Amino acid sequence: xxxxxxxxxxxxxxxxxxxxxxxxxxxxxxxxxxxxxxxxxxxxxxxxxxxxxxxxxxxxxxxxxxxxxxxxxxxxxxxxxxxxxxxxxxxxxxxxxxxxxxxxxxxxxxxxxxxxxxxxxxxxxxxxxxxxxxxxxxxxxxxxxxxxxxxxxxxxxxxxxxxxxxxxxxxxxxxxxxxxxxxxxxxxxxxxxxxxxxxxxxxxxxxxxxxxxxxxxxxxxxxxxxxxxxxxxxxxxxxxxxxxxxxxxxxxxxxxxxxxxxxxxxxxxxxxxxxxxxxxxxxxxxxxxxxxxxxxxxxxxxxxxxx
Amino acid sequence: xxxxxxxxxxxxxxxxxxxxxxxxxxxxxxxxxxxxxxxxxxxxxxxxxxxxxxxxxxxxxxxxxxxxxxxxxxxxxxxxxxxxxxxxxxxxxxxxxxxxxxxxxxxxxxxxxxxxxxxxxxxxxxxxxxxxxxxxxxxxxxxxxxxxxxxxxxxxxxxxxxxxxxxxxxxxxxxxxxxxxxxxxxxxxxxxxxxxxxxxxxxxxxxxxxxxxxxxxxxxxxxxxxxxxxxxxxxxxxxxxxxxxxxxxxxxxxxxxxxxxxxxxxxxxxxxxxxxxxxxxxxxxxxxxxxxxxxxxxxxxxxxxxxxxxxxxx
Numbered sequence: 001x002x003x004x005x006x007x008x009x010x011x012x013x014x015x016x017x018x019x020x021x022x023x024x025x026x027x028x029x030x031x032x033x034x035x036x037x038x039x040x041x042x043x044x045x046x047x048x049x050x051x052x053x054x055x056x057x058x059x060x061x062x063x064x065x066x067x068x069x070x071x072x073x074x075x076x077x078x079x080x081x082x083x084x085x086x087x088x089x090x091x092x093x094x095x096x097x098x099x100x101x102x103x104x105x106x107x108x109x110x111x112x113x114x115x116x117x118x119x120x121x122x123x124x125x126x127x128x129x130x131x132x133x134x135x136x137x138x139x140x141x142x143x144x145x146x147x148x149x150x151x152x153x154x155x156x157x158x159x160x161x162x163x164x165x166x167x168x169x170x171x172x173x174x175x176x177x178x179x180x181x182x183x184x185x186x187x188x189x190x191x192x193x194x195x196x197x198x199x200x201x202x203x204x205x206x207x208x209x210x211x212x213x214x215x216x217x218x219x220x221x222x223x224x225x226x227x228x229x230x231x232x233x234x235x236x237x238x239x240x241x242x243x244x245x246x247x248x249x250x251x252x253x254x255x256x257x258x259x260x261x262x263x264x265x266x267x268x269x270x271x272x273x274x275x276x277x278x279x280x281x282x283x284x285x286x287x288x289x290x291x292x293x294x295x296x297x298x299x300x301x302x303x304x305x306x307x
Numbered sequence: 308x309x310x311x312x313x314x315x316x317x318x319x320x321x322x323x324x325x326x327x328x329x330x331x332x333x334x335x336x337x338x339x340x341x342x343x344x345x346x347x348x349x350x351x352x353x354x355x356x357x358x359x360x361x362x363x364x365x366x367x368x369x370x371x372x373x374x375x376x377x378x379x380x381x382x383x384x385x386x387x388x389x390x391x392x393x394x395x396x397x398x399x400x401x402x403x404x405x406x407x408x409x410x411x412x413x414x415x416x417x418x419x420x421x422x423x424x425x426x427x428x429x430x431x432x433x434x435x436x437x438x439x440x441x442x443x444x445x446x447x448x449x450x451x452x453x454x455x456x457x458x459x460x461x462x463x464x465x466x467x468x469x470x471x472x473x474x475x476x477x478x479x480x481x482x483x484x485x486x487x488x489x490x491x492x493x494x495x496x497x498x499x500x501x502x503x504x505x506x507x508x509x510x511x512x513x514x515x516x517x518x519x520x521x522x523x524x525x526x527x528x529x530x531x532x533x534x535x536x537x538x539x540x541x542x543x544x545x546x547x548x549x550x551x552x553x554x555x556x557x558x559x560x561x562x563x564x565x566x567x568x569x570x571x572x573x574x575x576x577x578x579x580x581x582x583x584x585x586x587x588x589x590x591x592x593x594x595x596x597x598x599x600x601x602x603x604x605x606x607x608x609x610x611x612x613x614x615x616x617x618x619x620x621x
Contacts, residue, residue, distance in 0.1 A: 044444075143318070143321070146318045146321075146322070147318065147321055147322045147325045148325075151322070151326065151596055151599070151600070152554065152555075152557075152558040152595075152596070152599055154558045154561065154562070155558055155561075155592060155595055155596055155599075158561070158576065158577075158580065158592070159329075159330060159333055159588075159592045160333070161580070162333070162580040162585065162588050162592075163333035235448070239450055242450055242452075243450060243451075243452060243562050246452050246562065246565075247561075247562065247565060247577060248577075248581070249580070259452075262452065262453065262456065266456065266566075269456070269459060269460065269464060269471070270464055273460045273464060276456045276460070277456075277457075277460075280450070280452075280453035280456055280457065281453075283450050283453055284448055284449055284450065284453055287448040287450065288444070288445065288448035291444065291447070291448055292444065295444070
């Protein structure tokens with residue numbers, strides 16, 4: 001649809017929902033069903049899905065096979081360029097870069113997964129409680145969320161690492177905790193919408209208990225929104241983990257995390273810039289993949305979830 | 308509005324207290340005494356005791372907490388026990404690098420975001436629009452430290468036009484700005500990507516709004532309708548997002564400063580964490596989180612002022 005031609009979507013069903021959306025914050029609004037927009041977005045879905053699938057397969061393969069062991073040092077073959085033996089060359093200890101990248105995919109997915117798990121395992125139940133109980137309990141949850149919200153994830157992780165010492169676990173937990181408020185808010189906002197619907201009122205009328213309603217009606221209805229949010233959060237979590245690893249506050253060397261690989265490669269920027277490019281590219285592709293997938297899913301499910 | 312402001316102010320105070328308790332607790336609840344941690348395992352019990360008294364760690368916890376809080380408020384932050392420099396001065400000097408870096412990053416972000424978001428939405432459905440949308444998406448996936456590394460490779464290693472690291476004094480404004488340019492670009496690209504996404508959504512909403520259709524119906528051209536009615540509304544999110552992203556930029560600067568070895572807040576924080584200079588780390592974390600929380604409040608308030616429609620909602 002072009003701006004210069006017809007007033008956009010004026011005759012379509014989209015016009016009915018236009019203008020109702022808040023400008024920021026995760027709200028569920030029916031997305032415009034304009035043909036071109038949908039086609040562009042389904043590209044997001046396909047591209048994001050393919051990238052994510054590729055990363056998952058790589059990580060799974062790395063579990064059983066990499067060209068060389070990711071930690072195998074070869075002093076004679078230091079900083080070698082790409083060749084038949086080492087497709088992406090070797091690093092400053094003669095370790096095979098491709099093998100390390102493959103193992104790094106496993107670490108990246110694992111840490112991202114745990115972070116999102118922490119955020120959802122606490123955030124979703126808390127959001128449901130806040131939606132179900134308006135009284136002191138609900139208010140307490142909301143106020144706690146307000147306090148946590150806006151506290152930067154990376155800063156929380158740095159502080160936690162400073163106190164507890166740098167480790168993968170510290171980084172995963174800190175990032176997960178920092179994103180709890182996002183899930184509380186999304187869950188609560190969407191659950192409130194479902195709870196106000198007529199079929200929930202009907203379920204209440206014949207005496208179904210609140211948590212049974214949550215299980216039968218609320219959760220299935222908010223599932224898609226949650227999945228979209230998880231996807232977007234996954235990309236943010238990976239970004240934050242990589243930054244922490246880069247700063248030396250997350251997964252420590254010699255473990256082949258992409259962030260610490262990039263950090264170490266930076267000492268060789270002048271002699272061997274490619275060594276920095278590979279892990280950087282890997283982080284970029286994975287983050288892009290998950291964020292595309294999230295966007296594509298959002299469009300597929302008609303959910304508006306971009307932060 | 309007053310009620311809303313009071314409510315938000317209350318949350319801010321609670322958040323600040325919560326953050327201070329967490330930050331203070333993180334240091335205090337460390338296993339072993341902080342003095343032992345500072346001096347290492349070789350220290351004699353006498354020197355540990357001496358430092359404990361010197362740091363005021365023999366006082367009750369609540370008194371230590373209020374002493375620290377009092378110092379944060381009055382600016383009397385004490386002296387770092389690693390560098391022996393006053394902490395307030397160290398933070399103030401670091402701010403003279405981080406402050407300009409963050410502002411420059413925001414400007415670059417907006418310069419990137421406004422055309423991307425605006426034309427990406429207006430040309431929606433055409434190839435150009437799709438490409439502009441895709442650029443925004445790609446931009447926000449570039450981690451600052453990856454973008455920074457790339458910029459160093461291109462501009463410092465290959466072409467030698469901009470410095471890869473370090474920072475001269477502000478007494479040489481030209482070369483100081485030059486040193487900030489690459490870091491600010493790596494910050495700005497990410498922020499530009501994020502802000503352009505908001506702007507794009509907001510302009511897309513605008514294009515489907517009833518009032519824009521009415522404006523077109525009464526005979527205004529698309530351009531006139533956008534100028535008179537549309538863009539003011541569509542630009543509103545820029546205030547919110549710009550403010551929120553300012554907070555994001557401050558945190559992003561922590562990472563970027565380490566890529567370009569700039570002597571800012573981020574480098575100071577990382578150095579103090581690595582040196583176990585916990586007093587400095589504690590103060591910086593508190594300072595940065597306080598700044599971010601205050602920024603969030605200002606954004607919320609300004610948004611209310613700019614959009615009277617929100618006044619009725621709580």
